[in-house]
Amino acid sequence: MKFSFSWLVALLAGLAVLVGYFVPILGWLQELVVQVAVLLASFALLAGIFNLLGVHWNRVDTGKPGSGYSILLVFSFIIPLITAGLDFWFSGRPMGYWTLWAFRYIQVPVEASLFALLAVTLSYAAARMLSRxxxxxxxxxxxxxxxxxxxxxxxxxxxxxxxxxxxxxxxxxxxxxxxxxxxxxxxxxxxxxxxxxxxxxxxxxxxx
Amino acid sequence: MSDLRAGGGEIESSGDQGSFESGDVSDWLSRLGQVEESPAAPGKAQPVQGDALPDWLAAPSEKGDPNVPDWMEELGINPSPPAPPASKPSPPPAKPSQPASKPLQSVSKPSQPPAGPFQPAARQEEEDVPDWLRSLGRQDAPASPVQPSSASQQETPDWLSSIGAGQSAEAFPAEDSGSLPDWLSNLAAATDPGPAASPPKQPDPSDRAGQKGAAFQTPAAREPALPSEPGVPDWLNSFKSPEPADAPPPEESSSGLPDWLSNLAAATDSGLAAQPAKQADLPDWFSQMGAASTPAASEPAQEADQGGLDWLSQMGAASTPAASEPAQEADQGGLDWFSQMGAASTPAAPEPAQEADQGGLDWLSQMGAASTPAAQEPAQEADQGGLDWFSQLGAASTPAAQEPAQAADQDGLDWLSQMGSAPTSPAASEPVDQGGLDWLSSIKSTEPAQTPPAEESSTGLPDWFANLASSAASGPAAPPAKQADLPDWLSQMGAATETPATQEPASPPAQAAPDWLSQFSTEPAPPAQEQSGDDWLSQFGQRAFGAPEETSPAEKAEASPPAWFADQDGALFDALRAGAESSAEEKPLTESKPAAGSDWLSNLGDSSSTPSSTPAFIMDDESANWFGDEQSPAVGDTGLSESPDWLSQVSPDQASDEALTEGEGESPAEALAAADMPSWLEAMRPVEAIAPDAFKDASDTHVENSGPLSGLRGVLRAEPEVGRIRRPPPLLSKLELSAAHQSRVESLETLLAAEGKAKPVAVQPPVRPQVILRLLIAVILILATLWGLVWSGAQQVSLPDRSLVESEMTEVVAVRGMVEMVSNAPVLVSFDYEPALSAEMNAIGGVVVTHLQEKNAFLTMVSTSPLGPALADQMINYVQAQRGITYTNVTNLGYIPGGAGGLLSFAKYPHQTIPYSIDSTFTPISPFTSNSDKGWASPALRAINTVADFALVVVITDNADTARAWVEQVRPTLDADTRLVMLVSAQAEPFVRPYYSESIQPDKQQVSGLLAGILGGVAYQSLRGVESAPWKTWDALAISSLAAALMIVLGGVFNLFAALFARSRRAKNGA
Structure with missing residues (x-):
């Protein structure tokens, strides 16, 4: 077994959480590790968002094939930021009227429509299954x-x-x-x- | 020659030379032997003057040294050291400081004083070693202190004497070199200054050969010079082990072997305590060979003088018990090592009195004995000085028993004479003095010769030759005593011709030639035929000395040069004969005295001295027996034979007595006259000269009329067709093609034309059936949903009956009961579903949230999905819109990052995990509203430290994994008063339902209540019994699901039959 620092960290974190279940006294250790994990997960989400934005921005900048979709993605990223800013500016809440409006009339119908296609596709597949x-x-x-x-x-x-x-x-x-x-x-x-x-x-x- | 010098340089010189009679040597050889006699070399034999030398030998004497040929003088070999005295009165004592091995001296050192031992007189008679061997042995043989030499010196050719005389002219007495060819004597003299006369000479470091000789030097060699054996070159004697100074002189070490051979023999005997004979300086490796199988003590009476080459003898003795040879006295001077090779396959016990004096080269004679039981050779005393090995070769085809009294002293070159005597007779078993070459005699002895015990076969042939002959002629009957010393290869040779001789003991085959020649003959020679394959040797003697009419001892002593030698110049052989006669006068040859090294020449005369008085030299019968009947007489008759005469004359009839008789009657001059034109030259004559009309074409009448061949007939004409002028054939302008070619051309043209055309692509129908089906399904589903949501006015599908829900849907009843208990209590509601399923989830969660608001529960909304907080707000707004009120006991904490870990963290440490709510986090910053009572700061949440502090946990999710995470991470942190309720979609119901069990107590249930899908919401609504707006979703669900089921069934059946039809069609097409 090759020793590595990452493995050591994973081992210690896992043992700390596991021990917290069986040894209540060491619950603080479990709490510490879990809090760190949640914090890292939050930053990981942000890192993922910015990474995705950077990749598609790079595609738009270089003009590679399919960059139009990247423009749409960047635009979709910017619009919620604008609405959230407006909501925060006017109502003091990042999730105000404009944000919920966009969510309700844009995002929910789009996702619902895509999910509705699933019903049609599954029905068609079931009908074609016996021929295949x-x-x-x-x-x-x-x-x-x-x-x-x-x-x-x-x-x-x-x-x-x-x-x-x-x-x-x-x-x-x-x-x-x-x-x-x-x-x-x-x-x-x-x-x-x-x-x-x-x-x-x-x-x-x-x-x- | 250089090799010999080098080899001699490695071996000590020895003055041990086998004594031999000068009469055994041909004149020309005797004269040669005189040349190398050093002044210090005593000897009884008087040097023979060079008047008998052939011209080619005598010519150098006219210039300077009469014994040196021109070619030797040109080579710088000076064979003219001071002539040694006939005998040396007082041999110098052995040089104690004489290095055993001396570096090889330059051949061109004739002034080296001769020094060395002298042979005893008794040994001088047995010096049968050829001069060339003797002179070689002289180089390395240890100097014997007392070796009165009396051997004749004429037997060494000058070219050998010149070599030996260069260094050891004084060291080697005359008799030492007398039996050796001059070239050997000179070689020895050149390389060995002699221990007696020359001061101890340090080896020349620069002399490579000398160093090598020192390397091979045995301890014995450093001792005082040992009495060398006669006839053995010193370099052979050097192989001998050192003889004790006080050791008595060997009595029977009279072999004519070269010293190097004698030393070899002595080396093998050195370890034998009971063996009185002198011990040779054999190399260890060879002495061990002999000693390996020959116990020394078991040979009490073996007195074989195995000078020099005893190592070969002991090789033969490897399989021969020495004790079984009580009286074997084979004087195998020098080369009897080879004879013992033959003894390897010979039981030596039956050889009581074998005294074959095989001076020098009798090692070869014993090769012939390899195939001959030695028991059948009781007393063979062939004195084979020097080259008697060749004489035994002649004896191979001669039954030795038929010549009991033959005592030809054929020292030296008698092997050649025995070759001649091979066919002659059964007299090969006579005591032949086969000086040195008796190995040929041993070949002869393989014949079924009934040799008397005391027979002495002094055929003069070398032993190897004699044995070869004897092996060819002898059978399993009683061969002469010397039979057993041939090596296998020679024995086999003898055995090849042994059979006919065995079958005809009274008529020995005339094929005394080697087997390889005798095998050419398909018939055995006539019984009385005395000319065998080696007749050329006998004829050599006849031509040189005149064919003796009768065999006499004196005639046997005449050395006959080979035919090739005799053919060169008749005068030469006349001179040689004169010398031989003079030698015979000096020493009676009737005695079985071994001739010195050159007796192979003297024995040439003996080849004709058979009892049958057969002339030995017949020109036309030279090769009769060599090839037997192989040649067809017709070839010779027609004269068209392309083979030379010596081949064409090979026929049985030419080997007849008549031819032999004719040969006898001819004088040498006549014989020479008959051979004016060499056969090879005669064979080259044009065929036309023999058969001018044989190859003429009668049909060709053309006679050349121009050019240098003008007038000749049958000449190939040069221009029969070239000169003609013809019209060139007309060329076809039209290509004729067959039907097959036409078809192929058309095929090719079709291919080429089709290559440029585009292949038509199968046109796909713009609307395929599958697309139609797909669109049809979509349209039907859309219409069904719209009809339920839009166009249906009232509730199309009735809600489930309450009683039915209470009886059939207990999980819904459980949810309702828990919601009823959370009045004015904080309730944690998690919105963990996606916007795509918001319609279903809103239908499920809306009834519960509405119920909670009716209970005035403090709704704390969280989500594990980033879109959850928005969905929560949407849900609250939807409920408010449904109720028409604004519900303020709501706080949205937002997103819980970290997945399952975040849930755990939130379950235990909600404040740390989500410290701020969406509504209250930025309140101070917001200039417009004040939300200070929101979030963890609200009064309802101030008592909340853990999730367990909530009154109810409601999870609205469409994901089974999220539901499982809540069950696994949060449910353990809840206490008995806090329940977990799942509001899941229909697709997640199967995964969540296992966590619900109505049979388990509520405080121990993992999921206390479950609402799944629209059906669950409708059932919850029906259970509550609250009047509400019609459930359009319920109608749309009912219609769309039914339509989907029907479409799936219809489409499935259609595709099923389509598939079956396609299979049947493919089956038909395939059939």
Whole structure:
């Protein structure tokens, strides 16, 4: 195992947080490390924002292909700053009227529209699935989609509920899906433990 | 020669020379031997005058030194040291300070006083080592203190004598160099000044060879000079181990081996306590070879004089128990090391009295014995002085047992004579004095010769040659005593020809030639045929000295030069013969006296001295036996043979007795006359001269009429077609193309034309069905939503029944109960949802916020999302708008950074986490309003230190992770009086519902109440029973969700059948 300073820092930080769970007396150490981590994460967010702005500004400056999109990104970055400045100047809050206006009428509709396309795309993919993969798993997947979507529909659920078949939807969403999700969560938990141990041991060094 | 000098420089000189009879040496060699006799060298043999020298040898004598040829004089070799006396009366004592190894002296040092030991007289008879070997051995052989020398000195050619005389003219007595060729003697003399006459000479540091010689110097070599063996060059004797000063002189160290060979033998015997013979200065490596398998004590009577080359003998002895050779007296002077190589495969026990005097080169004779059981050679005493190895080669094809009394003293070059005698007869097993070359005799001895025990085969051939011959001719029957010393390679040679001889013991094959030659013959030689493959050697003797009619000892003593030598000049051989005769007169050759080193020449005469009185020299039969029947007689008959005569005459008929007889009758002059034109030259004659009409083309009648070939017929004409003038063929102006070519051209043109045309792109319909379906779905959903929100006047879809909600939706009932308990209490409301879901969340949260305001709860709004504070204000404004009032018990603390950590921090330390509210933070700065009662400064929040101090915590979120973070980070900090209520969207319901359980006590529940989706809000509204405006959202939700479900079903079914139809169509098309 190659010794490195970054590994030493990661080891000490991890041990400090872990010890804080089992030894309440050393909670202060856990607090210290977590506060430092939050602070670094905040600066990391800022660093990421400025890095992204610099990259696209460089692309605009050099006139590389696709620089128009970079101009749009820079412009989108500048507009919230202006609105926030105006809100702060006039209302004393960085998130005032203009900022919420832009958020409500620009950002939310854009993201909602993109998410709505997902519904169309998923529907089309489900319809084309049988032409691309005509086998048992494909058929099972296709039937499952159809039933969940159909049972989710308020019309169908209400109809079934009226006939005492409301539990059919719960069978899919709370039994089958929940069972699979529990398994996934257990796997995630075990994976998290293993990853934490590996990081503490220096086997995995995602920090470089 | 330089190699020999170098080698000699490494070896001590030795005066041990094998004594030999001068009569064994051809005249020309005897004369050569006289040249190198130093004055200090005693010897009994009188130097032979140079009148018998050939012209090419005699010519130098006219100029200065009669014994030195011109080429040697030109080389700077001075073979004319002061002629040594015939004998040295008082040999100088051994030089104790004489370095054993002397640096190689320059060959051009003839003035070096001869010094060295003298051979005993008894040894002088056995000096069979060729002069060239003897002179080599003289360089390094240790000087023997007492070696009265009486050996003849004529056997060393001048060119050898000149080498040896350069340094050790005094050190080597006449008899020492007499048996060696002059060039060897001179070599020895040049490199060894002699221990007796010359002062101790320090090795020349600059002399590389001398240093090397010093390096190889054995301790024994530094001792007083040992009596060297006759016939062994000093440099061979130097290999011998030092002989004790008081050791009696070896009685039978009379081999004609070179000293270097003798020393080798003695070196191997040095460690033998019971061996009285002198010990050679063998190199350790070689002596160990012999000693490895030959226990010394087990050879009590072995008296083989293995001067110089005993190392080879002991190689043979590696597999030979010495004890089984009680009376082996093979005098293997010098080169008997080679003979013992042959003994490696020979059981030596059955050789009781082998006394082959193999002076010098008899190591080769024992090579022939490698394939011959030594037990069948009881008393072979071949005195093979010097080169008798060659004589044994002749003996390879001669059954030795058939010549019991042959005692040709063929010292030196008798190996050549034995080659001649190989086919002659079974008499090869006679006691032959094979001075030095008896290794050839041993080859002969491999024949199934029934050799009498005391047979002495003094064939004069070298041993290796004799053995070679014997190996070819002998069978498993009783070969002569000297059989076992041939090495394997020579034994195999002998064995190759051994079979026919075995099958015909009474008619030994006439192929005494080496096996490689004898194998050419497909038939064995006639029984009485005496001319074998080495007839050229015998004929050499005949030509030089006249073919003897009968074999006599004296005739055997005549050394016959090789045929090639005889062919050169008849006068030369006449002179040589005269010298040989004079030598024979001086010493009777009937005795089995080993000739000195050059007896290979003297034995040439013996090659014809077979009992069958077969003439030894027949011009036309030179190569008859060499190639046997390989050559077709028809070739010779037609005269078209391109091979020389010596090949063309190879045929059995030419090897017949008749040819031999004819050869006998011819005088040398006639023989010379018959060989006027060399065969090789005759073979070069044009074919037309033999068959002028053989290659003529009868159909060609053209006769050349111009040019230098004018008048000739059959000449290739130069311009049969060139001179003609023709009209050039008309060139086709039209290309003829076949149908296939036309089709290919058209294809190519089509491709080229299509290459420039643009490929039509399939036109897509502007509106595809999928797009239509997509638009159709969107339109239907939009219309359904608008119809529910806009165009529906009254509530289209009735709200859920209260009783049904109370019975079916307990979580809603729990929420309502908790909101009812928070009157005038601070309630923490978290707005953690996105603006995209604000419509749903406002429908859910609005009923609860309205209920809270109705309870006059102090709403403290926070958010873990940056847009949360704006959504909170929007919610408050929405509720105020719904109620138509302005609710002031509200404070917006703003954003909680840090995610889950921030929640933890806020749960425990709210003031530290969010110290300022949006409404009150900048109040002092704001010039227009005063919000001092807002934020943490408001009266409702002044008692709040932790989240647990709030009366109720309401989380409005559309994210399951955010809900989980609140449950995990904040819920543990809450006490039993503070409950956590979740208002989530429909999509987050499955993830939040697990935290709710109605079966658990409320204070222990993680989530005490849950409202999920619009349905939850409607149920909460229905539960409260409060009259309100119609829920347009509820109608829009009902219609749009139903429409979406229908569209999904219809679209799915449509696409399903479309897919099935497409599959069936593809299946049909594919079929």
């Amino acid at each position: 993969r005509l086998d048992i798993p494909g058929l099972v997947f296709f039937v499952t989609i159809f039933l969940v979507l159909l049972l989710t529909s308020p019309y169908i659920s209400v109809f079934l509920t009226q006939f005492g078949l409301g539990g059919v939807r719960n069978l899919f969403t709370q039994v089958l899906a929940a069972g699979g999700t529990r398994g996934l969560l257990l796997g995630v938990a075990l994976g998290t433990i293993a990853t934490g141990i590996r990081i503490l041991m220096g086997v995995d060094r995602p920090y470089g």
